[in-house]
Amino acid sequence: MSWPEGYERRVLAQVDSTNAEASRIADTLAGPAWILARHQTAARGRRGRPWSMAKGNFAATLVLRPVETAEVVALRSFVASLALHEALVMTTGRTDGLSLKWPNDVLLNGGKVAGILLESLGQRQGVSHLAIGIGVNLEVAPSEDEVEPGAIRPVSLMSATGVAIDPEAFLDLLATAYARVETMFRTQGFAPIRQAWLLRAARLGEIITARTGTRETTGTFETVDAQGHLVLVTAQGRERIAAADVFF
DSSP: OOOOTTOEEEEESOBSOHHHHHHHHGGGOSSOEEEEESOBSSOBOGGGOBOOOOTTOEEEEEEEOOOSOHHHHTTHHHHHHHHHHHHHHHHHSOOTTEEEETTTEEEETTEEEEEEEEEEEEEETTEEEEEEEEEEOSSOOOOGGGSOTTSOOBOOHHHHHOOOOOHHHHHHHHHHHHHHHHHHHHHHOHHHHHHHHHHTBTTTTSEEEEEETTEEEEEEEEEEOTTSOEEEEETTEEEEESSOEEEO
16 A cells, blocks of 8 residues: 655654643744654543544544635545545445544444544644544453443454454555545545545434533434534524534
């Protein structure tokens, strides 16, 4: 598998977290760079939650210097989700069982196999850096007592499909897929990304619950709008939700 042109590739034996490493090196990078760690000592997920990092699993961060507004930059969670889906299809040779959970998880047979964390790394000469952190349970899934109560159960690629792949080999597939989808995003905008994402969406047309802090909204998952917001049809009408944890 060839490596996409214009992307740097760094592989570390151990680091606190790849997103933290991205923050440390962002100002020194000449262009986009992937950082892969064989082991993380302080991995974290959304809202600062700990992320379990077992041996053989995948942890990497893509560092970008985007030029768009913050609202457009945030849509790269959908770009990353599509690339992850494509890499997993290339790994397993199958599409059945794979789906995308709004806003940033990949499901396999209904369980969470991968997650994405987007973080702004601050400003440099007026241009922000973006870190797209990606974790995939290639070999081992965290135990259910390691995840938030009510959250979707974690699964591993190995246990669900019997397919084994080395993290560096998976990085090659993911980086290639990401470069392709990123080019589509830059040249054609969010519309084709949104359409492709919805074709792979988990629980589209079904009743789900979106939780933001102490507020819960339950309704039928109608779509994702042009801004990437979750659209639910509730008893009170149609609601657009910019950020939340989704449960079903």
